[in-house]
Amino acid sequence: MLAKRIIPCLDIKNGRVVKGTKFLNLKDAGDPVELAKYYNKEGADELCFLDITASHEERKIIIEIVEAVAREVFIPFTVGGGISSTGQMKDILRAGADKITISTSAVKNPNLIKEGAVLFGSQCIVLAIDAKKQRAEKWEVYVKGGRENTGLDAIEWVKKAVGLGAGEILLTSMDADGTKTGYDMELTKKIVEAVSVPVIASGGAGKIQDITDVFKKTNCSAALLASILHYKDVSIREIKEEMRKEELSVRI
Amino acid sequence: MKKQVSLIDFGAGNLHSVYKALKFIDVDAEITKDIGVIEKSDAVVFPGVGAFGAVMSAIKKNNLQDVIIKSARGLKPFLGICVGMQVLFEDSEENLEEKGLGIFKGKVVRFKKAKTIPHIGWNDSNGKKYYFVHSYYVIPEDKNIIYAETEYDGENFTSVIKKDNLLAVQFHPEKSGDAGLELLKEFFV
Numbered sequence: 001m002l003a004k005r006i007i008p009c010l011d012i013k014n015g016r017v018v019k020g021t022k023f024l025n026l027k028d029a030g031d032p033v034e035l036a037k038y039y040n041k042e043g044a045d046e047l048c049f050l051d052i053t054a055s056h057e058e059r060k061i062i063i064e065i066v067e068a069v070a071r072e073v074f075i076p077f078t079v080g081g082g083i084s085s086t087g088q089m090k091d092i093l094r095a096g097a098d099k100i101t102i103s104t105s106a107v108k109n110p111n112l113i114k115e116g117a118v119l120f121g122s123q124c125i126v127l128a129i130d131a132k133k134q135r136a137e138k139w140e141v142y143v144k145g146g147r148e149n150t151g152l153d154a155i156e157w158v159k160k161a162v163g164l165g166a167g168e169i170l171l172t173s174m175d176a177d178g179t180k181t182g183y184d185m186e187l188t189k190k191i192v193e194a195v196s197v198p199v200i201a202s203g204g205a206g207k208i209q210d211i212t213d214v215f216k217k218t219n220c221s222a223a224l225l226a227s228i229l230h231y232k233d234v235s236i237r238e239i240k241e242e243m244r245k246e247e248l249s250v251r252i
Numbered sequence: 253m254k255k256q257v258s259l260i261d262f263g264a265g266n267l268h269s270v271y272k273a274l275k276f277i278d279v280d281a282e283i284t285k286d287i288g289v290i291e292k293s294d295a296v297v298f299p300g301v302g303a304f305g306a307v308m309s310a311i312k313k314n315n316l317q318d319v320i321i322k323s324a325r326g327l328k329p330f331l332g333i334c335v336g337m338q339v340l341f342e343d344s345e346e347n348l349e350e351k352g353l354g355i356f357k358g359k360v361v362r363f364k365k366a367k368t369i370p371h372i373g374w375n376d377s378n379g380k381k382y383y384f385v386h387s388y389y390v391i392p393e394d395k396n397i398i399y400a401e402t403e404y405d406g407e408n409f410t411s412v413i414k415k416d417n418l419l420a421v422q423f424h425p426e427k428s429g430d431a432g433l434e435l436l437k438e439f440f441v
Contacts, residue, residue, distance in 0.1 A: 003373055003374040
């Protein structure tokens with residue numbers, strides 16, 4: 001049976017992993033390659049690197065990181081953050097990444113989804129959306145790291161993106177993100193029902209049960225995890241053991 | 253003596269990932285479209301990502317169809333991956349105009365029952381979990397070549413075929429962690 005995926009997300013700034021490297025007993029816990037190897041060994045099903053580097057020159061560093069990770073870690077990984085052209089996509093994919101996430105740039109230019117899908121295949125193009133509830137049954141898409149409301153309806157937007165060729169949806173609930181009180185089940189369910197491609201749930205996990213809950217209550221395919229792994233003493237191994245106990249299909 | 257492995261280069265997206273995985277397990281791999289090099293090597297890998305039609309036209313553009321057919325039917329180890337498995341068959345629902353290599357009788361079809369397509373993630377094949385990314389799968393006419401099946405959303409499909417020295421897998425061993433590296437090691441080392 002297809003396993004529900006657990007995907008750690010690592011923020012990269014100036015070539016270093018920032019946030020939550022203090023629990024890991026690694027020689028250099030800020031080194032993306034060391035961390036990728038660590039999470040691979042822990043049982044991560046995929047990895048996600050989010051480039052939060054501000055300046056243009058520093059973008060070259062992410063390419064070097066992708067190359068270094070691809071030489072030593074043999075599970076799929078996704079790279080996102082500020083990608084706005086098929087040229088950038090090509091550089092990152094060629095360096096060894098398997099998928100690209102786009103968010104703000106896709107809203108600005110929806111055709112980028114199509115161009116990417118035609119050139120590299122839909123399986124390479126992950127649409128990331130940050131959605132925030134406006135009123136009952138109504139969520140809108142935010143961009144620029146959640147600072148700007150686009151006014152786009154989240155459900156309409158994901159449908160359109162999948163029509164253009166997005167192969168997966170990475171859904172972050174802005175209402176749940178950072179609360180550590182669990183995923184936004186209602187939104188996740190709606191998005192999963194709206195599209196035929198896999199949905200990765202993100203935002204709100206504070207304990208292991210939140211993760212097993214989102215898999216049991218919605219039909220999402222994967223959970224993206226950041227702070228629960230980085231700041232809490234919860235390991236991927238423990239999460240997966242619990243998933244197995246709850247009779248979820250898991251790769252251990 | 254290390255085996256000389258040719259990775260057939262027709263512009264497949266995952267070529268470098270396969271190359272890196274082979275290097276990691278210390279296989280002497282070479283990315284090539286040189287027919288002479290492919291013919292001389294001890295083993296051949298035929299990777300593939302993307303659409304059936306695009307892969308077939310790239311193969312033809314590089315005049316590689318004969319050497320692929322010869323290698324696949326020959327005595328050396330031959331490994332087909334993903335679309336590199338699919339194009340060994342006759343034709344695909346993905347592209348009705350472009351014919352496959354026709355090394356095996358049978359066709360490539362799209363998932364019919366699954367609610368979520370592509371089939372992305374880790375699924376079972378021969379008792380282990382490997383990483384899959386695909387919307388189409390092969391239906392071989394000769395059931396004897398079916399080596400492993402996988403179930404996805406109520407649909408069983410052929411995930412590995414094996415015949416003599418040929419192995420072809422629908423999943424990506426180069427992205428399947430330790431299980432994938434072990435498979436490559438068993439095949440090439």
